[in-house]
Amino acid sequence: MQNRLAHVAALLVALNVALSQGSAQRPAKPDARLERLKTELGQEIDRMHDFSAQMVDMVFSFGELGFNEVETSKYLTGILEKQGFAIERGVAGIPTAWLARWGSGRPVLAMGSDIDGIPQASQKPGVAFAAPIVAGAPGHGEGHNSGMPLNVTAAIALKKLMEREKLPGTLLLWPGVAEEQLGTKAYYVRAGLFKDVDVAMFTHVGRNMETAWGLQGSYNALLSAEFAFRGTAAHSAGAPWRGRSALDAVELMNVGWNYRREHLRTEQRSHYVIKDGGDQPNVVPTTARVWYYFRETDYPKVMELFETGKQMAQGAALMTSTTLESVKILGSAWVPHFNKPVAEAMYGNIKRVGLPTWSAEDQQLAKAVQKLLNRPERGLDTAVAALGAPIPEETRRGGGSDDIGDVSWNVPTIQLNYPSNIPDLPGHHWSDAIAMATPIAHKGVTAGAKVQAMTALDLLLTPTLVTSARDYFTEQCKQTAYTPFIGATDQPAIWLHQDIMSKYREQMRPFYFDTTKYKTYMEQLGVKYPTVSR
Numbered sequence: 001m002q003n004r005l006a007h008v009a010a011l012l013v014a015l016n017v018a019l020s021q022g023s024a025q026r027p028a029k030p031d032a033r034l035e036r037l038k039t040e041l042g043q044e045i046d047r048m049h050d051f052s053a054q055m056v057d058m059v060f061s062f063g064e065l066g067f068n069e070v071e072t073s074k075y076l077t078g079i080l081e082k083q084g085f086a087i088e089r090g091v092a093g094i095p096t097a098w099l100a101r102w103g104s105g106r107p108v109l110a111m112g113s114d115i116d117g118i119p120q121a122s123q124k125p126g127v128a129f130a131a132p133i134v135a136g137a138p139g140h141g142e143g144h145n146s147g148m149p150l151n152v153t154a155a156i157a158l159k160k161l162m163e164r165e166k167l168p169g170t171l172l173l174w175p176g177v178a179e180e181q182l183g184t185k186a187y188y189v190r191a192g193l194f195k196d197v198d199v200a201m202f203t204h205v206g207r208n209m210e211t212a213w214g215l216q217g218s219y220n221a222l223l224s225a226e227f228a229f230r231g232t233a234a235h236s237a238g239a240p241w242r243g244r245s246a247l248d249a250v251e252l253m254n255v256g257w258n259y260r261r262e263h264l265r266t267e268q269r270s271h272y273v274i275k276d277g278g279d280q281p282n283v284v285p286t287t288a289r290v291w292y293y294f295r296e297t298d299y300p301k302v303m304e305l306f307e308t309g310k311q312m313a314q315g316a317a318l319m320t321s322t323t324l325e326s327v328k329i330l331g332s333a334w335v336p337h338f339n340k341p342v343a344e345a346m347y348g349n350i351k352r353v354g355l356p357t358w359s360a361e362d363q364q365l366a367k368a369v370q371k372l373l374n375r376p377e378r379g380l381d382t383a384v385a386a387l388g389a390p391i392p393e394e395t396r397r398g399g400g401s402d403d404i405g406d407v408s409w410n411v412p413t414i415q416l417n418y419p420s421n422i423p424d425l426p427g428h429h430w431s432d433a434i435a436m437a438t439p440i441a442h443k444g445v446t447a448g449a450k451v452q453a454m455t456a457l458d459l460l461l462t463p464t465l466v467t468s469a470r471d472y473f474t475e476q477c478k479q480t481a482y483t484p485f486i487g488a489t490d491q492p493a494i495w496l497h498q499d500i501m502s503k504y505r506e507q508m509r510p511f512y513f514d515t516t517k518y519k520t521y522m523e524q525l526g527v528k529y530p531t532v533s534r
């Protein structure tokens with residue numbers, strides 16, 4: 001603990017030095033055009049509100065799972081192509097991944113956001129009780145339908161301004177494919193997608209307009225791996241002694257893990273699902289597979305958990321006379337570390353833009369959903385949150401993960417959370433989809449696009465901000481070296497969830513948003529906004 005505190009103290013000193021150097025380089029006067037152009041950007045993005053809302057609704061209606069974002073990627077790249085962006089498809093060996101590029105010269109700004117949905121989260125928007133569009137189907141129960149529409153809006157508005165003002169700079173747009181499986185960003189890094197990037201500007205749906213700098217202590221690092229066992233089939237009643245069950249191995253591995261759980265650090269999170277548990281009871285299962293997420297606060301601790309998991313698997317194989325056939329890495333994530341100078345610039349724009357003006361209907365829906373979930377009925381946030389800063393290492397309690405972490409250790413990175421969802425929801429749940437194609441999501445995206453575009457403009461017109469971002473990043477990396485969880489031969493798990501999507505896609509297709517007939521997706525579904533009781 002002493003060592004760790006000393007390490008944290010050294011890091012903070014180094015970062016302060018880096019920051020003060022950065023401040024010293026800043027010009028006394030910002031670019032004279034900045035204020036006027038920011039005002040213009042805000043007005044332009046307001047004029048684009050219906051277009052942005054339509055994109056949010058369209059992606060919502062696709063409800064595609066990770067690695068299966070076929071319609072989503074086709075739709076978004078189609079819009080960007082029409083706007084003059086050059087599209088590179090299938091990047092990093094991932095069919096639904098792409099890179100859109102416009103402009104020339106520096107700085108190179110890479111705007112990204114996740115695009116995948118959640119299994120069994122199909123839900124009619126604007127309805128404050130369970131009302132699936134297609135029962136059992138996936139849906140946007142995380143809100144990943146909104147982030148790329150925000151970036152596309154910001155990029156189009158910026159492009160127009162950059163053309164007129166003849167501002168040098170390159171805009172890149174990239175989707176977080178399969179974020180829920182933590183499945184792609186380490187591969188993007190390995191494929192060199194960010195190698196010329198000056199600042200990566202990530203957006204993620206939130207409950208307020210927020211940004212933060214430093215190591216994100218409420219996140220965990222993660223490794224996702226699947227363990228496959230092979231046994232011997234036999235008649236489960238006629239000759240069970242001749243069989244060896246691969247499912248037994250999976251179950252014993254899980255039992256072993258759950259006993260070990262008591263003796264792990266409280267910061268860890270680990271969970272599993274059985275992807276193959278055999279075919280039918282009277283056949284001793286020849287194959288079985290279990291999929292684990294191992295989460296801890298940093299790379300070495302995650303690797304320790306993973307080693308323990310592998311020991312459990314080997315022990316389970318020994319106990320059952322089966323073989324552990326493979327251990328496959330399916331995803332990974334570092335804990336994000338966000339860039340202080342850019343976070344501070346972004347926070348200035350957050351204060352400038354503020355939160356959307358919520359209508360009585362918006363608040364009514366939010367409170368009804370909170371009531372449904374037995375949470376305090378506090379409605380939507382109406383005051384901007386403070387700028388997030390690192391928390392002391394010893395107060396970390398563990399949490400979720402996002403593979404934007406891997407990007408943040410390879411290029412100066414910033415994350416904007418924008419207010420498109422209702423506070424205090426469980427996450428990864430159908431109720432998280434309720435607001436995501438309503439005016440709440442639409443207004444949050446418009447406000448977020450302004451902050452994103454204005455921060456990009458800060459970077460375009462303030463070269464010293466780009467330099468400060470680089471200086472801060474250099475200091476960040478002096479303290480911790482990035483080691484990817486994925487090896488040189490690991491491949492993206494692009495087959496994941498094909499089974500679920502092929503089961504539901506044709507049932508979902510008739511519910512894709514038809515913009516030729518309807519102005520909003522709620523209108524198409526016949527939802528009166530808000531519907532708070534049956």
Ligand SMILES: [Zn+2]
Nearest residue numbers: 114142179204
């Ligand atoms: Zn997410």
